[in-house]
Amino acid sequence: MSKRIEVRDLNVFYGSFQAVADVSLTIEPKTVTAFIGPSGCGKSTFLRTLNRMHEVIPGARVEGEVLIDGENLYAPNTDPVEVRRQVGMVFQRPNPFPTMSIRDNVLAGVKLNNKKLSKSESDELVKRSLQGANLWKEVKDRLDKPGSGLSGGQQQRLCIARAIAVAPDVLLMDEPCSALDPISTLAIEDLIDELKNDYTIVIVTHNMQQASRVSDKTAFFNIDGTGLPGRLIEYGDTTTIFERPTVQATEDYISGRFG
Amino acid sequence: MTTLLSTPTPARKLSRGTMWSVLALSVLLSFGFFSLLVLGGASTDFNIVGAVLLAAIIYVALSFVMSRIVEGRRKATDRLATGLVTSAFVVALLPLISLVYTAVSNGLNRFDGDFFNSSMRNVVGQGGGGLHAIIGTLEITAAATLISVPIGIMTAVYLVEYGTGRLSRAITVLVDVMTGIPSIVAGLFAFALFALFFGPGIRFGIGGAVALSVLMIPVVVRSTEEMLKIVPNELREASLALGVPKWATVVKVVLPTAIGGIITGVMIAISRIIGETAPLLIICGMSTSMNYNLFSDRMATLPVFVYTQYSNQGTDTQAYLDRAWTGALVLILIVMVLNILARILSKVLAPKGTR
Ligand SMILES: Nc1ncnc2c1ncn2[C@@H]1O[C@H](COP(=O)(O)OP(=O)(O)OP(=O)(O)O)[C@@H](O)[C@H]1O
Numbered sequence: 001m002s003k004r005i006e007v008r009d010l011n012v013f014y015g016s017f018q019a020v021a022d023v024s025l026t027i028e029p030k031t032v033t034a035f036i037g038p039s040g041c042g043k044s045t046f047l048r049t050l051n052r053m054h055e056v057i058p059g060a061r062v063e064g065e066v067l068i069d070g071e072n073l074y075a076p077n078t079d080p081v082e083v084r085r086q087v088g089m090v091f092q093r094p095n096p097f098p099t100m101s102i103r104d105n106v107l108a109g110v111k112l113n114n115k116k117l118s119k120s121e122s123d124e125l126v127k128r129s130l131q132g133a134n135l136w137k138e139v140k141d142r143l144d145k146p147g148s149g150l151s152g153g154q155q156q157r158l159c160i161a162r163a164i165a166v167a168p169d170v171l172l173m174d175e176p177c178s179a180l181d182p183i184s185t186l187a188i189e190d191l192i193d194e195l196k197n198d199y200t201i202v203i204v205t206h207n208m209q210q211a212s213r214v215s216d217k218t219a220f221f222n223i224d225g226t227g228l229p230g231r232l233i234e235y236g237d238t239t240t241i242f243e244r245p246t247v248q249a250t251e252d253y254i255s256g257r258f259g
Numbered sequence: 260m261t262t263l264l265s266t267p268t269p270a271r272k273l274s275r276g277t278m279w280s281v282l283a284l285s286v287l288l289s290f291g292f293f294s295l296l297v298l299g300g301a302s303t304d305f306n307i308v309g310a311v312l313l314a315a316i317i318y319v320a321l322s323f324v325m326s327r328i329v330e331g332r333r334k335a336t337d338r339l340a341t342g343l344v345t346s347a348f349v350v351a352l353l354p355l356i357s358l359v360y361t362a363v364s365n366g367l368n369r370f371d372g373d374f375f376n377s378s379m380r381n382v383v384g385q386g387g388g389g390l391h392a393i394i395g396t397l398e399i400t401a402a403a404t405l406i407s408v409p410i411g412i413m414t415a416v417y418l419v420e421y422g423t424g425r426l427s428r429a430i431t432v433l434v435d436v437m438t439g440i441p442s443i444v445a446g447l448f449a450f451a452l453f454a455l456f457f458g459p460g461i462r463f464g465i466g467g468a469v470a471l472s473v474l475m476i477p478v479v480v481r482s483t484e485e486m487l488k489i490v491p492n493e494l495r496e497a498s499l500a501l502g503v504p505k506w507a508t509v510v511k512v513v514l515p516t517a518i519g520g521i522i523t524g525v526m527i528a529i530s531r532i533i534g535e536t537a538p539l540l541i542i543c544g545m546s547t548s549m550n551y552n553l554f555s556d557r558m559a560t561l562p563v564f565v566y567t568q569y570s571n572q573g574t575d576t577q578a579y580l581d582r583a584w585t586g587a588l589v590l591i592l593i594v595m596v597l598n599i600l601a602r603i604l605s606k607v608l609a610p611k612g613t614r
Pocket residue numbers: 014017019037038039040041042043044045046057
């Protein structure tokens with residue numbers, strides 16, 4: 001189910017402003033990759049190019065290639081909607097659909113795409129996804145209550161359940177724990193560890209401990225100054241990046257001697 | 260803590276009872292003054308609006324002075340601001356109450372079974388009713404709503420979700436211009452339009468619906484646009500990121516999230532047009548008989564009914580005036596019922612959450 005991502009010479013623009021320049025890297029299947037770097041260096045921007053969510057913003061465009069198991073996402077005949085079904089995304093702020101119950105939120109990806117499921121199939125899918133997101137025990141008695149009535153951490157796990165319910169190959173997470181308490185954060189980190197068995201996971205985080213705890217590989221992005229594009233500085237095994245970084249900027253950043 | 264608490268501030272405070280007495284005193288003073296004016300012959304009618312206004316002024320002034328003496332400056336300013344805001348509210352409410360009072364007291368005379376059971380066919384003088392006008396208003400307003408709501412909502416969806424650049428800016432300007440069209444011009448437009456196809460002198464209900472749509476569409480577009488704009492972008496992105504196509508995102512996520520506000524907007528638009536007289540006078544004309552068919556013949560509507568009853572009073576003047584007032588009252592009631600229905604509907608459909 002999980003797939004390899006290859007990025008080649010990617011340049012990302014907002015109108016005439018170049019936000020990310022010359023990124024090339026390869027992400028192996030069934031691994032967790034962490035993106036770290038100072039604010040504004042283009043981590044979210046780059047992440048969003050991996051499932052073609054970047055182009056949702058007016059004026060935004062991408063140059064270069066992103067290959068998922070050899071298929072170029074940015075080939076002219078690739079359907080972005082199809083790409084987003086394969087590459088799921090969890091956002092920084094939990095965003096359950098306020099009009100839907102917990103159950104419908106989990107089924108949203110299926111229902112909004114007009115796929116018909118029998119009652120038992122959808123019950124099964126809801127249960128499996130919520131269990132996968134470590135939320136089943138907390139909500140199994142109130143599946144018909146609105147999703148926006150959950151706590152922030154529960155909402156975020158609901159969003160993860162919603163993302164994995166459509167069975168993507170890759171899961172992108174943009175600072176999924178930044179609005180959460182330490183306990184919910186740990187729950188989600190454990191969850192990432194489990195999800196790794198089935199999915200390729202890419203996570204953006206500002207938390208160094210988190211990056212070193214959950215990820216197999218780490219990519220450090222940096223920016224030379226305002227108005228300049230962000231670049232990939234160093235990419236490698238998490239232990240290497242955190243213990244023996246080869247670039248001075250990386251060492252400064254992870255040891256907190258930055259800027 | 261101790262230093263803060265030990266500052267010797269006497270906890271003197273004006274009690275609720277005192278304030279109510281002050282209010283009663285102000286009302287008494289003001290009403291007494293205006294009664295004296297009437298008794299003394301300075302004016303013929305008791306001026307209720309003036310009395311309420313004066314009472315409010317006396318109350319605000321009295322409570323400010325008393326509070327300044329007893330409670331100190333900060334509390335007094337607070338009372339002054341509260342008093343001013345409350346009296347502004349009362350003043351704004353006065354015309355409304357007076358209007359409802361007039362309409363009800365005058366309209367009740369003919370608020371009977373006959374009014375809801377008969378038309379004005381072959382009626383001169385007493386009797387008769389407004390059923391034909393009620394039916395006409397309901398049918399024409401419903402038709403106008405059916406035309407305007409889809410067009411208006413789709414335009415707003417285009418402007419917010421799809422439109423970029425010159426075309427959407429042009430549409431926005433046009434909608435703004437449409438908002439300012441005088442209603443008589445809308446009537447003339449519909450008349451001219453249908454005269455092209457059916458010859459001059461055409462009169463029918465659907466023409467009125469078209470004229471009203473011209474007035475209604477911009478209101479629907481504007482309010483729907485505002486409601487769509489406040490749907491958080493995160494919801495759109497969440498849906499798109501699930502691999503849901505854009506159109507399905509708009510139809511199944513954005514519109515349902517905004518539906519409560521959209522319904523309220525449509526309701527405001529209906530209230531705006533249901534009382535229109537001028538355009539209907541031109542394109543629907545007036546009729547004294549029942550006409551259920553929107554597509555042929557003149558059709559009566561409540562505003563035009565009220566207008567003709569008032570302007571062509573027969574020999575039995577009072578009968579005509581009574582019918583006019585009852586017509587007005589029924590119109591107000593219809594708007595009120597629609598308002599309540601819309602509120603219930605938007606409550607039921609609106610997103611339920613913790614907000
Ligand atoms: N919608 C947008 N339009 C124009 N420029 C944008 C937009 N979003 C981001 N940018 C710019 O692109 C650059 C990279 O932003 P991005 O959000 O990717 O940073 P980030 O690394 O995710 O930062 P953070 O850690 O604070 O989330 C910034 O200079 C930002 O100002």
